[in-house]
Amino acid sequence: MWKDYKEFISRRNVLDLAIGVVVGAAFSKIVTTLVEGIIMPPFGWLTSGIDFKDKFYDLSGKYNGVSDPKVIEEAIKGGAPLVRYGQFINDVIVFLIIGFIIFLIARSATKYFKFLEAEAKPTPTEILLAEIRDVLKNK
Known part of the structure; x- marks a missing residue:
């Protein structure tokens, strides 16, 4: 083992x-x-x-219109039925920004690796092997 x-x-x-x-x-x-x-x-x-994290809709109507984060936390702890659409909007914005940053990094890395591949010239052995391969393909 x-x-x-x-x-x-x-x-x-x-x-x-x-x-x-x-x-x-x-x-x-x-x-x-x-x-x-x-x-x-x-x-x-x-x-x-506007802080999107503080935007919500209270299904019971008790906390609608309240924007104090402490009251919101108390409402959540108290089990109030809150639809926290602002937190969702905030998380979507953060996700899109992070996704875009990762896209830029990945695109830059891909260009860099392609540059390195183009820069690396084949060795005489690789050239000879490629020629042999091509001859064998044509037979």
Whole structure:
């Protein structure tokens, strides 16, 4: 059993996955800080300071029109039937921003890797093997 576990853990893809999870967690904090600390404040300014997190509709009608976050928290703890559409809007905006940032990073990485592939010229052995392959294909 120990031998099987050691073989499993020694695989390259398991190590790559572990590294990816750790880097992803660290990257998540960076992106969250970027969105909440840099991107959302100007967005809030553009919307005249509207904080979408505080927007909701109370199905019982008791808390409608209230915008105090403390009252909202108390209503949630008290079991009030709140439809928190503002939190949903906020989360969708954050998701779209994070998705766009990841898209930009992935696009840049793809261009960079294509550049590296184009830069790497084939060795004489690779050229010879390609010629042999082409000759064999034509037979």
